Amino acid sequence: xxxxxxxxxxxxxxxALAVTDGVSLSVxxxxxxxxxxxxxxxxxxxxxxxxxxxxxxxxLVLYDGEDITHLDMATRVRRGLxxxxxxxxxxxxxxxxxxxxxxxxxxxxxxxxxxxxxxDEEITNAQARVALEEVGLADRASVLASAxxxxxxxxxxxxxxxxxKPRLLLLDEPLAGTGGQEAERLIALMQRLKSRLTIVLIExxxxxxxxxxxxxxxxxxxxxxxTGSPEAVRADPAVRAAYLGEGA
Amino acid sequence: MTNLFLLQLLNGAQxxxxxxxxxxxxxxxxxxxxxxNLAHGVLYMVGAYLMATFAGxxxxxxxxxxxxxxxxxxxxxxxEFLVFRRLYDRSHLDQVLATFGLILMLSEGVRILWGSAPxxxxxxxxxxxxxxxxxxLKYPVYRIAxxxxxLASAVGLWALINHTRAGMxxxxxxxxxxxxAALGVDISRLFMLVFAFGAMLAGFAGAIVAPILSVDPGxxxxxxxxxxxxxxxxxxxxxxxAFLAAILVGVVDTVxxxxxxxxxxxxxxxxxxxxxxxxxxxMLVYLLMAAVLFWSPTGLxxxxxxx
Amino acid sequence: xxxxxxxxxxALALFVLMALVPPLVTALGDPFLTVVANxxxxxxxxxxxxxxxxxxxxxxxxxxxAYLGFGAYAVALGARWGxxxxxxxxxxxxxxxxxxxxVTGAISLxxxxxxxxxxxxxxAQMAYxxxxxxxxxxxxxGVALQARSSLLGVSLEGDxxxxxxxxxxxxxxxxxxxxxxxxxxxxxxxxTRENALRMQxxxxxxxxxxxxxxxxxxxxxxxxGVLLANLTEYVSPAYMGWHRxxxxxxxxxxxxxxxxxxxxxxxxxxxxxxxxLAIFSDHWRLGFGLVLVLxxxxxxxxxTGLAKRLGIGxxxxx
Numbered sequence: 001x002x003x004x005x006x007x008x009x010x011x012x013x014x015x016a017l018a019v020t021d022g023v024s025l026s027v028x029x030x031x032x033x034x035x036x037x038x039x040x041x042x043x044x045x046x047x048x049x050x051x052x053x054x055x056x057x058x059x060l061v062l063y064d065g066e067d068i069t070h071l072d073m074a075t076r077v078r079r080g081l082x083x084x085x086x087x088x089x090x091x092x093x094x095x096x097x098x099x100x101x102x103x104x105x106x107x108x109x110x111x112x113x114x115x116x117x118x119x120d121e122e123i124t125n126a127q128a129r130v131a132l133e134e135v136g137l138a139d140r141a142s143v144l145a146s147a148x149x150x151x152x153x154x155x156x157x158x159x160x161x162x163x164x165k166p167r168l169l170l171l172d173e174p175l176a177g178t179g180g181q182e183a184e185r186l187i188a189l190m191q192r193l194k195s196r197l198t199i200v201l202i203e204x205x206x207x208x209x210x211x212x213x214x215x216x217x218x219x220x221x222x223x224x225x226x227t228g229s230p231e232a233v234r235a236d237p238a239v240r241a242a243y244l245g246e247g248a
Numbered sequence: 249m250t251n252l253f254l255l256q257l258l259n260g261a262q263x264x265x266x267x268x269x270x271x272x273x274x275x276x277x278x279x280x281x282x283x284x285n286l287a288h289g290v291l292y293m294v295g296a297y298l299m300a301t302f303a304g305x306x307x308x309x310x311x312x313x314x315x316x317x318x319x320x321x322x323x324x325x326x327x328e329f330l331v332f333r334r335l336y337d338r339s340h341l342d343q344v345l346a347t348f349g350l351i352l353m354l355s356e357g358v359r360i361l362w363g364s365a366p367x368x369x370x371x372x373x374x375x376x377x378x379x380x381x382x383x384x385l386k387y388p389v390y391r392i393a394x395x396x397x398x399l400a401s402a403v404g405l406w407a408l409i410n411h412t413r414a415g416m417x418x419x420x421x422x423x424x425x426x427x428x429a430a431l432g433v434d435i436s437r438l439f440m441l442v443f444a445f446g447a448m449l450a451g452f453a454g455a456i457v458a459p460i461l462s463v464d465p466g467x468x469x470x471x472x473x474x475x476x477x478x479x480x481x482x483x484x485x486x487x488x489x490a491f492l493a494a495i496l497v498g499v500v501d502t503v504x505x506x507x508x509x510x511x512x513x514x515x516x517x518x519x520x521x522x523x524x525x526x527x528x529x530x531m532l533v534y535l536l537m538a539a540v541l542f543w544s545p546t547g548l549x550x551x552x553x554x555x
Numbered sequence: 556x557x558x559x560x561x562x563x564x565x566a567l568a569l570f571v572l573m574a575l576v577p578p579l580v581t582a583l584g585d586p587f588l589t590v591v592a593n594x595x596x597x598x599x600x601x602x603x604x605x606x607x608x609x610x611x612x613x614x615x616x617x618x619x620x621a622y623l624g625f626g627a628y629a630v631a632l633g634a635r636w637g638x639x640x641x642x643x644x645x646x647x648x649x650x651x652x653x654x655x656x657x658v659t660g661a662i663s664l665x666x667x668x669x670x671x672x673x674x675x676x677x678x679a680q681m682a683y684x685x686x687x688x689x690x691x692x693x694x695x696x697g698v699a700l701q702a703r704s705s706l707l708g709v710s711l712e713g714d715x716x717x718x719x720x721x722x723x724x725x726x727x728x729x730x731x732x733x734x735x736x737x738x739x740x741x742x743x744x745x746x747t748r749e750n751a752l753r754m755q756x757x758x759x760x761x762x763x764x765x766x767x768x769x770x771x772x773x774x775x776x777x778x779x780g781v782l783l784a785n786l787t788e789y790v791s792p793a794y795m796g797w798h799r800x801x802x803x804x805x806x807x808x809x810x811x812x813x814x815x816x817x818x819x820x821x822x823x824x825x826x827x828x829x830x831x832l833a834i835f836s837d838h839w840r841l842g843f844g845l846v847l848v849l850x851x852x853x854x855x856x857x858x859t860g861l862a863k864r865l866g867i868g869x870x871x872x873x
Contacts, residue, residue, distance in 0.1 A: 110739075
């Protein structure tokens with residue numbers, strides 16, 4: 001398998017606190033790579049650096065063989081590296097369809113068009129509907145994003161990321177705050193997606209992680225404590241001590 | 249020529265000190281509460297009017313100052329209690345609208361109470377006259393006293409912020425507000441304290457400037473915008489930045505008006521220099537602001553990422 | 556063609572109403588009111604242009620009146636250079652505004668929040684002082700115009716001609732902005748208003764969109780400035796004072812931001828109110844300020860909420 005994403009000795013400190021402390025990691029094309037770790041291990045900070053929201057102090061991020069360490073978020077997204085947010089980040093005052101259509105618009109043609117009604121673009125809307133269909137929100141297309149339930153907002157978050165047509169999807173706790181049926185639906189969706197996309201998944205729900213992941217990396221105090229198959233990681237005594245012991 | 253420059257430098261420093269007194273409280277309010285207050289200049293104006301009134305009533309500059317300062321403080325507290333504390337959690341747009349409304353109200357109120365004609369405050373006998381400075385150059389004692397009083401306030405403020413518990417909380421609050429809230433500090437009381445103190449400093453600036461400038465209803469607004477320039481250059485929330493930026497703005501503005509045309513004469517003919525100088529001088533501080541922002545969008549001492 | 560949106564209907568009703576004002580007030584025997592109504596239209600254009608950046612782009616500019624000034628001075632400069640055609644003067648005003656907005660906007664937009672408000676205010680003040688220093692243009696006092704402009708050879712000396720040209724400009728700008736805000740560009744702008752980080756995570760860089768909107772708003776506001784100078788036949792730095800910028804925000808918020816129709820309605824009401832209050836007292840600003848403070852404090856959503864409850868402006872355009 002070829003590496004789609006490679007992280008080399010990534011470091012980021014806030015003041016005296018090293019939040020990312022020499023992380024090296026590689027993600028193969030097509031795999032679902034889960035990153036787990038206790039609260040405060042630096043998972044979200046890591047995602048922020050991979051997506052371009054934060055700039056690392058040192059180290060490299062290689063995507064498809066290219067150095068993208070200092071590219072901004074928008075450029076990375078255009079190259080196929082999309083993300084979802086842990087705390088739902090939508091366009092609350094716009095409709096569900098518009099939220100997704102904007103993501104479609106970003107990659108299809110210029111947005112410096114000032115006259116034609118964007119709401120009438122059949123092709124854009126059709127593609128947006130496909131993404132909504134995919135996450136099961138098609139019947140909510142005309143509702144305001146702010147009017148969705150929490151679980152639906154998580155689904156929309158995914159639909160928006162999918163609509164950018166990513167090659168690599170960074171999912172930051174997609175199941176956060178969902179339960180029961182909602183979570184099951186999202187897990188099933190990720191199961192479908194992993195056959196088409198490379199996914200880096202940060203998640204607290206261990207059942208979901210061990211069910212979905214091809215490989216798991218454990219992040220403790222800003223460094224990778226172990227990487228391997230779910231079974232190997234589950235069996236690793238160091239991991240059990242540092243992490244799984246707490247919750248198990 | 250050198251003497252004239254020295255004179256203008258002193259005038260600039262004196263102006264800068266006044267700007268600092270007005271800016272100090274405001275920059276903390278911006279920094280800690282992320283609250284935009286357009287009406288801060290009003291406190292400067294009110295300070296000057298109260299000074300004019302009390303000095304007129306008592307016939308004494310010193311009694312006037314003694315009464316004007318606590319009166320401005322009380323006025324500031326009343327405003328905080330009635331208006332500002334209801335605005336902290338609101339959008340910037342609401343804050344802009346309400347404080348703009350306050351300016352309209354209070355400026356008009358001052359016009360009704362005191363009239364539109366400028367008022368004068370007599371200089372105290374103790375501080376009138378001039379002292380020789382260098383060679384034939386003399387400088388008014390009162391302006392020296394203003395500089396001294398301003399510097400003393402700055403030092404006092406510095407000590408307060410660096411060596412007291414309240415000051416420590418302020419510094420923490422200006423750079424990281426959620427942290428202070430998390431420490432269990434009553435943020436609204438802290439803010440009231442900052443606001444009252446800022447109001448008094450602005451009122452103090454208005455009071456001591458009264459004998460050298462005329463007291464008129466527009467004075468709060470003209471200084472407000474320069475105060476904004478000072479805060480933007482210094483970085484929101486930074487007292488040190490406000491001090492340096494205030495002196496810089498004061499000196500650049502004052503010296504630029506006098507020496508701009510003179511310096512321009514070296515590179516162009518006199519009439520063109522005079523014309524260009526007149527045109528550029530009032531714009532200098534704004535160009536300075538633009539240059540600083542271009543270099544650092546959060547000002548000289550603003551925290552990064554706090555945009 | 557589907558049914559017209561409610562806010563579009565409301566705008567059309569306002570335009571028709573304003574078109575009927577001159578014959579009406581003439582019939583009532585007070586043709587001077589045409590000038591007052593013309594003033595309303597001019598400020599409606601200015602408030603509309605502000606709505607593009609403040610309402611649709613969430614950029615709270617406190618320096619928008621600067622562009623009113625650039626437009627007005629374009630007329631004064633045009634008159635001096637012998638250019639009396641309105642369109643040429645509008646082009647000149649737009650060129651000056653675009654230049655200034657491009658540079659100051661690029662600097663201001665690198666900042667956010669209270670910085671943005673203070674910086675736009677400071678730059679407008681810089682422009683103000685620039686014109687105060689122009690002694691050849693009357694400096695602080697301003698300069699009276701010898702005559703109004705002409706449009707394609709037709710003189711606008713008559714109040715009626717100027718009135719309908721202003722109304723035409725207002726309708727055209729409303730239509731243009733209506734299209735613009737519904738276009739791809741407008742959608743990106745609205746998305747940036749809602750959540751700039753999310754837009755970046757979709758692959759957009761907000762800056763160029765915001766800057767272009769800022770420049771367009773400046774150019775459109777300068778049209779109002781050109782018309783204002785023609786209306787008063789006078790040009791002075793007071794047009795671009797910071798109070799004026801504040802008043803533009805008040806007008807816009809009063810009518811409701813982000814709807815376009817609200818900007819028009821707000822300007823009509825606010826200018827009307829100003830005229831009426833000024834009749835009663837020289838100190839009308841006291842009452843105006845008091846009302847403003849009270850409304851913001853006691854209407855939970857600020858003026859917008861109150862306006863919505865009163866049914867002015869209609870719902871937000873999403």
